[in-house]
Amino acid sequence: MVLSKAVSESDMSVHSTFASRYVRASLPRYRMPENSIPKEAAYQIINDELMLDGNPRLNLASFVTTWMEPECDKLIMAAINKNYVDMDEYPVTTELQNRCVNMIAHLFNAPLGESETAVGVGTVGSSEAIMLAGLAFKRRWQNKRKAEGKPFDKPNIVTGANVQVCWEKFARYFEVELREVKLRDGYYVMDPEKAVEMVDENTICVAAILGSTLNGEFEDVKLLNDLLEVKNRETGWETPIHVDAASGGFIAPFLYPELEWDFRLPWVKSINVSGHKYGLVYAGIGWCIWRNKEDLPEELIFHINYLGADQPTFTLNFSKGSSQVIAQYYQLIRHGFEGYRNIMENCHENAMVLKEGLEKTGRFNIVSKDEGVPLVAFSLKDRSRHDEFEISDMLRRFGWIVPAYTMPPDAQHVTVLRVVIREEFSRTLAERLVLDIEKVMYQLDALPSRLPPPPPPALLVKKKSELETQRSVTEAWKKFVLAKKTNGVC
Ligand SMILES: *Cc1c(COP(=O)(O)O)cnc(C)c1O
Numbered sequence: 417m418v419l420s421k422a423v424s425e426s427d428m429s430v431h432s433t434f435a436s437r438y439v440r441a442s443l444p445r446y447r448m449p450e451n452s453i454p455k456e457a458a459y460q461i462i463n464d465e466l467m468l469d470g471n472p473r474l475n476l477a478s479f480v481t482t483w484m485e486p487e488c489d490k491l492i493m494a495a496i497n498k499n500y501v502d503m504d505e506y507p508v509t510t511e512l513q514n515r516c517v518n519m520i521a522h523l524f525n526a527p528l529g530e531s532e533t534a535v536g537v538g539t540v541g542s543s544e545a546i547m548l549a550g551l552a553f554k555r556r557w558q559n560k561r562k563a564e565g566k567p568f569d570k571p572n573i574v575t576g577a578n579v580q581v582c583w584e585k586f587a588r589y590f591e592v593e594l595r596e597v598k599l600r601d602g603y604y605v606m607d608p609e610k611a612v613e614m615v616d617e618n619t620i621c622v623a624a625i626l627g628s629t630l631n632g633e634f635e636d637v638k639l640l641n642d643l644l645e646v647k648n649r650e651t652g653w654e655t656p657i658h659v660d661a662a663s664g665g666f667i668a669p670f671l672y673p674e675l676e677w678d679f680r681l682p683w684v685k686s687i688n689v690s691g692h693k694y695g696l697v698y699a700g701i702g703w704c705i706w707r708n709k710e711d712l713p714e715e716l717i718f719h720i721n722y723l724g725a726d727q728p729t730f731t732l733n734f735s736k737g738s739s740q741v742i743a744q745y746y747q748l749i750r751h752g753f754e755g756y757r758n759i760m761e762n763c764h765e766n767a768m769v770l771k772e773g774l775e776k777t778g779r780f781n782i783v784s785k786d787e788g789v790p791l792v793a794f795s796l797k798d799r800s801r802h803d804e805f806e807i808s809d810m811l812r813r814f815g816w817i818v819p820a821y822t823m824p825p826d827a828q829h830v831t832v833l834r835v836v837i838r839e840e841f842s843r844t845l846a847e848r849l850v851l852d853i854e855k856v857m858y859q860l861d862a863l864p865s866r867l868p869p870p871p872p873p874a875l876l877v878k879k880k881s882e883l884e885t886q887r888s889v890t891e892a893w894k895k896f897v898l899a900k901k902t903n904g905v906c
Pocket of ligand 1: 479540541542543544580582625627628629660661662663690701702
């Protein structure tokens with residue numbers, strides 16, 4: 417690689433403009449370079465390239481935490497070299513993860529005695545947590561079917577079409593049929609009645625979402641529980657519920673303590689939550705909590721012996737960092753219930769400020785609910801000249817990252833913009849964003865429409881040349897629409 421060959425010995429002694437010499441040639445992208453470069457140069461080159469990434473704090477596309485207190489940053493840096501899996505060497509870290517599991521299980525109303533240990537595990541995120549929960553359901557269902565002498569080769573799982581991609585991954589990776597309840601106009605979460613209709617003897621669980629990724633709405637877990645109760649009683653099946661509370665698990669207990677969505681409902685057997693979303697920790701931590709020991713089949717647990725004590729583990733990964741576990745413990749004890757409630761109330765209020773500001777423009781329909789994860793999802797009332805993707809593009813010029821995406825079937829004709837409100841998104845920023853959206857709308861009004869005209873109705877077209885024109889317009893339209901895929905939503 418030319419990179420370091422271009423540097424002569426004499427150049428090395430000049431330090432003032434150190435990195436510029438190393439960037440005269442393109443940076444290595446395919447092969448590791450032959451020679452070393454000074455650490456300062458490596459730092460500057462990489463740091464400079466990273467400047468082109470978006471600003472995480474203005475990334476309104478994501479639920480994932482982008483700010484923590486400096487004291488916690490210190491703890492994170494101090495633990496950056498600790499491998500979580502070395503439980504023998506780092507027993508305190510293991511203990512902190514167990515304390516987090518206990519606290520979160522209590523938060524979700526697990527049926528536990530005051531000093532009883534909860535059943536749960538720290539993971540890399542909700543996706544890993546969901547794989548584990550899904551595996552536990554699958555194994556439990558298989559064991560039951562085997563004991564009954566019935567076939568156990570066609571497991572299925574019932575969800576709404578609004579599920580996060582990790583459920584599709586679970587279904588594909590672990591060979592479980594995914595049965596999705598379709599959405600419809602104006603109703604963007606799983607309909608519990610339709611979900612229970614889809615349940616059969618091969619259903620390993622119904623997955624409900626507390627805080628749909630698409631519009632933040634809470635699904636009606638209580639109704640689902642009650643309907644399943646009836647069906648289970650009638651059929652003798654024991655179809656359980658998993659709640660994907662990736663985003664809502666740290667919202668509902670603080671803002672809607674009366675809402676029954678968790679282990680208060682008897683058919684809820686496991687719950688996942690992302691520590692790195694409203695758990696307020698940087699990316700890399702999630703939790704899976706089971707109701708009881710019986711809900712987590714023993715054969716899935718591996719036992720590691722640490723300091724003479726048995727440490728059960730159930731994860732997909734072996735090695736991983738410890739920092740996130742420590743940071744989660746920090747947040748739980750630093751804020752306490754009171755602190756989390758304050759933060760979540762603040763997020764909710766800021767979401768309402770943004771919502772009201774958007775409503776005042778008269779240009780948008782709001783598709784998120786006031787009760788739910790603090791986010792505002794909205795779509796254009798009039799899409800005849802411009803669409804939500806253009807608004808998303810233009811907001812980038814103001815530094816805002818606001819994704820636009822189409823809804824899943826059968827509401828795929830609906831496009832929404834979504835702004836997630838996190839702890840660090842202040843009232844001032846919310847007001848500023850409304851102003852910038854108004855500016856964008858003003859600029860768009862002054863621009864010619866970028867949308868190709870929709871194809872004319874085929875019946876009215878008679879001449880061959882007209883038919884050809886129609887075909888090419890239709891193709892252009894299709895291409896245009898297809899290019900607008902959902903992206904960057906997590
Ligand atoms: C974010 C999210 C996930 C995936 O969680 P990760 O922690 O990013 O792995 C799953 N389900 C829902 C509802 C989510 O919002």
